[in-house]
Amino acid sequence: MSAPDQPKPALARYDLISGIVLALFGAFIAIESWRMPRLEERGIDPWTAPGTVPGVLGVALAILGIVLAIRGRGGLGQPADIVGTGAGRTRFVLALALNLVYALALIGRLPFWLATFLYLTAFMFIFGLEANRPGALMRGLMIVIVAGAATAAVVYLFETLFLVILP
Amino acid sequence: MSTQLGHFLAALSEFMNFMTLVNVLWAVFVGIVIGALPGLTATMGVALLTTLTYTMQPNQAILVLICVYVGAIYGGSRSAILLNIPGTPANAATALDGFPLAQQGRAGFAMGIATTSSAIGTLIGILFLLLLAPPLAEFALKFQSYEFFWLAVFGIVIAGLMCSADDPLKGWIAGVLGLIVAMVGQESVHAYDRFSYGVTDLTGGFNLIPVLVGVFGLAEVLTVMRDPAAVLATTRIDRVVPSFMDLWRYRRTIVRSGLIGTGVGIIPGVGEDIGAWISYAAAKRRSAEAGKFGKGSVEGLTAAETGNNAAIPGAIIPVLTLAVPGSAPAAVLLAAMFIHGIRPGPLIMQEAPQFVYGTVIMLLLATLAMAFLGLLLARPLLYVLRVPRHIMMPIVFVLCVIGPYAISQRLFDVWVMVAFGLIGFVLREMKYPMAPLVLGVILGDILDKNLRRALTLSDGDLTPFFTRPISVLLWVTTLLLILGSIPGVRRMFARVWQRSPA
Numbered sequence: 286m287s288a289p290d291q292p293k294p295a296l297a298r299y300d301l302i303s304g305i306v307l308a309l310f311g312a313f314i315a316i317e318s319w320r321m322p323r324l325e326e327r328g329i330d331p332w333t334a335p336g337t338v339p340g341v342l343g344v345a346l347a348i349l350g351i352v353l354a355i356r357g358r359g360g361l362g363q364p365a366d367i368v369g370t371g372a373g374r375t376r377f378v379l380a381l382a383l384n385l386v387y388a389l390a391l392i393g394r395l396p397f398w399l400a401t402f403l404y405l406t407a408f409m410f411i412f413g414l415e416a417n418r419p420g421a422l423m424r425g426l427m428i429v430i431v432a433g434a435a436t437a438a439v440v441y442l443f444e445t446l447f448l449v450i451l452p
Numbered sequence: 453m454s455t456q457l458g459h460f461l462a463a464l465s466e467f468m469n470f471m472t473l474v475n476v477l478w479a480v481f482v483g484i485v486i487g488a489l490p491g492l493t494a495t496m497g498v499a500l501l502t503t504l505t506y507t508m509q510p511n512q513a514i515l516v517l518i519c520v521y522v523g524a525i526y527g528g529s530r531s532a533i534l535l536n537i538p539g540t541p542a543n544a545a546t547a548l549d550g551f552p553l554a555q556q557g558r559a560g561f562a563m564g565i566a567t568t569s570s571a572i573g574t575l576i577g578i579l580f581l582l583l584l585a586p587p588l589a590e591f592a593l594k595f596q597s598y599e600f601f602w603l604a605v606f607g608i609v610i611a612g613l614m615c616s617a618d619d620p621l622k623g624w625i626a627g628v629l630g631l632i633v634a635m636v637g638q639e640s641v642h643a644y645d646r647f648s649y650g651v652t653d654l655t656g657g658f659n660l661i662p663v664l665v666g667v668f669g670l671a672e673v674l675t676v677m678r679d680p681a682a683v684l685a686t687t688r689i690d691r692v693v694p695s696f697m698d699l700w701r702y703r704r705t706i707v708r709s710g711l712i713g714t715g716v717g718i719i720p721g722v723g724e725d726i727g728a729w730i731s732y733a734a735a736k737r738r739s740a741e742a743g744k745f746g747k748g749s750v751e752g753l754t755a756a757e758t759g760n761n762a763a764i765p766g767a768i769i770p771v772l773t774l775a776v777p778g779s780a781p782a783a784v785l786l787a788a789m790f791i792h793g794i795r796p797g798p799l800i801m802q803e804a805p806q807f808v809y810g811t812v813i814m815l816l817l818a819t820l821a822m823a824f825l826g827l828l829l830a831r832p833l834l835y836v837l838r839v840p841r842h843i844m845m846p847i848v849f850v851l852c853v854i855g856p857y858a859i860s861q862r863l864f865d866v867w868v869m870v871a872f873g874l875i876g877f878v879l880r881e882m883k884y885p886m887a888p889l890v891l892g893v894i895l896g897d898i899l900d901k902n903l904r905r906a907l908t909l910s911d912g913d914l915t916p917f918f919t920r921p922i923s924v925l926l927w928v929t930t931l932l933l934i935l936g937s938i939p940g941v942r943r944m945f946a947r948v949w950q951r952s953p954a
Contacts, residue, residue: 307625324642337904338903349628384870385870392863409842439850452854
């Protein structure tokens with residue numbers, strides 16, 4: 286888990302917004318459930334229609350969302366920053382971007398070992414720059430070796446040893 | 453009695469081979485490493501290894517998973533003590549006293565206490581598993597659809613309540629969201645497509661593993677990368693193995709924590725982390741040295757680590773007898789059992805009683821290996837913790853991508869993982885507990901199916917839901933729990949109690 290570095294400011298504003306969002310979502314679910322066919326033509330008991338449980342859940346969520354929003358209505362002050370500030374935010378955005386590119390764009394389009402190797406190298410390189418250590422070329426080489434070894438290990442472990450099919 | 457013994461011996465014979473030994477050792481080791489690394493939780497570990505052991509024989513596969521489970525819940529104490537970062541949420545209470553002890557130069561001692569406490573805690577839990585599972589399964593045979601419906605509702609309510617004690621509302625929202633997630637796809641009673649909007653991949657609904665790996669994997673990776681890097685408290689390790697006196701002094705705390713941990717584990721959805729916290733709080737309240745808690749109290753450390761490990765067998769009890777998970781990692785274990793063709797539930801004592809005893813044996817083996825490896829590898833594991841996160845985290849994410857794909861070979865599952873990783877991250881930042889969400893995803897189907905089956909059985913009549921004896925117990929308890937958490941109701945009761953003559 287994460288180190289408790291900064292105190293979490295009051296999340297009241299997020300509660301208000303998220304409460305409204307959840308209430309709307311709940312209402313959407315309830316409405317969609319209502320619109321589900323009752324399947325009377327099959328002669329089933331109306332209570333067992335497909336929309337029953339989702340409908341109840343949608344209503345429940347809407348109610349909970351409204352309660353949350355009401356509770357949070359007091360806090361319209363400075364919103365807490367969910368993704369952190371300064372360096373933390375940059376790291377978050379970078380990590381997120383790299384992960385999304387890997388999982389959504391590279392995987393499936395490139396052979397697994399290539400996609401993984403590129404991702405690992407890029408990630409370790411970009412974040413390795415953060416640590417202030419001399420010898421950039423050596424570090425670059427080390428990263429390539431580590432990334433290569435990790436890729437090879439993962440592929441061997443999953444495909445050969447455990448017979449798992451890789452994307 | 454003799455048939456039970458017969459089943460036990462039969463189960464034992466299935467595990468008396470070399471493969472078992474090999475699997476136990478590497479699996480517990482991997483579990484400890486996974487637990488020790490911040491960013492990887494027990495749930496994630498078990499989920500990833502479910503995919504790895506997909507092609508293994510069922511007994512060995514479940515053995516591996518249980519070993520990883522036990523290892524991880526224990527392993528988290530390492531980083532809690534050395535880095536002040538709990539390796540898994542279950543070890544958050546461990547950090548409170550473990551880290552100060554490390555700072556006082558007693559890191560090795562702390563780790564030794566953690567190891568033995570974890571082992572004893574698991575053993576206490578195993579004892580209860582052995583004693584309670586068969587009669588509970590017998591009792592559960594009386595459960596019909598009505599009771600299972602109420603059990604699902606009860607599970608969500610209590611999980612939401614206990615997993616975020618100061619804000620049950622968010623716990624319940626998480627639970628309901630999980631239930632709604634489970635509603636997507638073709639429903640089982642009339643084969644009607646719900647919420648799939650023409651997307652073929654959605655007709656199967658959301659698989660548990662991609663959701664779990666996203667919420668506990670990707671979200672965790674992002675959190676770790678965002679937060680500042682961790683710093684080791686000390687690299688000096690003193691004597692690791694605690695003396696018998698160290699443990700005997702706190703024997704009452706150990707037993708109490710073991711009982712609390714097991715009990716908390718049995719409650720659906722409420723798992724090792726709550727087990728640790730409640731044990732810790734109880735120990736503090738009853739301790740003669742309460743002032744030392746938070747400053748390096750050995751008693752506090754003992755309570756936390758005993759409590760969280762005792763919850764493991766506790767969480768497995770409802771898995772085996774009711775097919776309802778007692779905690780998030782137990783939820784993955786449940787899913788893995790189904791994948792391997794094992795059918796937990798009330799009928800398990802009749803269909804496969806050997807499996808229940810087999811589980812006991814697996815837990816025993818895992819505990820032994822954990823104690824052995826834990827004490828042996830105190831210093832080497834230090835090196836693991838020093839691996840920089842920018843090397844560890846991308847590798848973890850690679851595993852997060854492999855995991856969902858491995859089960860069904862659909863890239864769709866990888867996308868589900870990503871989506872839930874983002875959702876999970878946002879929800880966690882807003883202080884929503886994830887355990888009720890996971891429980892909701894699992895219980896959604898149970899809730900839906902059983903409600904409708906029950907209504908078909910009773911011909912649309914709602915009365916049996918409220919009059920059948922076990923149902924009464926469940927819904928009344930649920931109602932009391934909900935009412936008890938509304939501040940207005942509590943105030944009203946406080947006033948009533950105060951007015952009545954003492």
